[in-house]
Amino acid sequence: xxxxxxxxxxxxxxxxxxxxxxxxxxxxxxxxxxxxxxxxxxxxxxxxxxxxxxxxxxxxxxxxxxxxxxxxxxxxxxxxxxxxxxxxxxxxxxxxxxxxxxxxxxxxxxxxxxxxxxxxxxxxxxxxxxxxxxxxxx
Amino acid sequence: xxxxxxxxxxxxxxxxxxxxxxxxxxxxxxxxxxxxxxxxxxxxxxxxxxxxxxxxxxxxxxxxxxxxxxxxxxxxxxxxxxxxxxxxxxxxxxxxxxxxxxxxxxxxxxxxxxxxxxxxxxxxxxxxxxxxxxxxxx
Numbered sequence: 181x182x183x184x185x186x187x188x189x190x191x192x193x194x195x196x197x198x199x200x201x202x203x204x205x206x207x208x209x210x211x212x213x214x215x216x217x218x219x220x221x222x223x224x225x226x227x228x229x230x231x232x233x234x235x236x237x238x239x240x241x242x243x244x245x246x247x248x249x250x251x252x253x254x255x256x257x258x259x260x261x262x263x264x265x266x267x268x269x270x271x272x273x274x275x276x277x278x279x280x281x282x283x284x285x286x287x288x289x290x291x292x293x294x295x296x297x298x299x300x301x302x303x304x305x306x307x308x309x310x311x312x313x314x315x316x317x318x
Numbered sequence: 319x320x321x322x323x324x325x326x327x328x329x330x331x332x333x334x335x336x337x338x339x340x341x342x343x344x345x346x347x348x349x350x351x352x353x354x355x356x357x358x359x360x361x362x363x364x365x366x367x368x369x370x371x372x373x374x375x376x377x378x379x380x381x382x383x384x385x386x387x388x389x390x391x392x393x394x395x396x397x398x399x400x401x402x403x404x405x406x407x408x409x410x411x412x413x414x415x416x417x418x419x420x421x422x423x424x425x426x427x428x429x430x431x432x433x434x435x436x437x438x439x440x441x442x443x444x445x446x447x448x449x450x451x452x453x454x455x456x
Binding site for chain 1: 341342343355359360394396401409433455
């Protein structure tokens, strides 16, 4: 990490969602047995909804199956050396997609990061969207 | 993301910590007001302890100040196109470093990702370490 002058800027909701939609890899954050959990996943943005596929067994999915569960989703594009770039965090209710045609639609467009036998399609509503961008001061 | 054949391998604890120590950017995951939270931070690995600096105000720190709080820490090195690479997740108790000499030592070695007026040095014990690596099958 360099010590060059840098500035932080808060992204607007639209800017943050644009950046989130520009990449396909992020991390879902949830609570299991009262402990914080995080897993890398692939995503796509469908309107204001983050769609992921997950094969975490009962972890996110069984909680989401009941009546929705609040999760956080983070994606970033940060330079490994300078650490300049952006990070976006979405917080919202996750729920299982159950309609077969919708499942088939998303399964065609989105591959799971880790392919295992069974996976689920999960939608995360972008209730709260925050983002920051770090840029070098020229 | 390509559809080339790939294989998943679980990393041993030592392999996972080696990879974590090879980079300096990750994400701390914690619970605030019963909701999952995640923030990008810089880290260094000191033995089996992850050290971060944070200026999240009272979020992680005030919880950690009391009697330690369980957090997760994730770092990865994943290709944005192929999504090959590795991800390591540490789960452990976070606590504030309070000894002035230790604070000064870590402040010299570790810059916060976002520099603000006040920051804290937080240690996360690597109680549970998991990691996976995705590689292409040649």
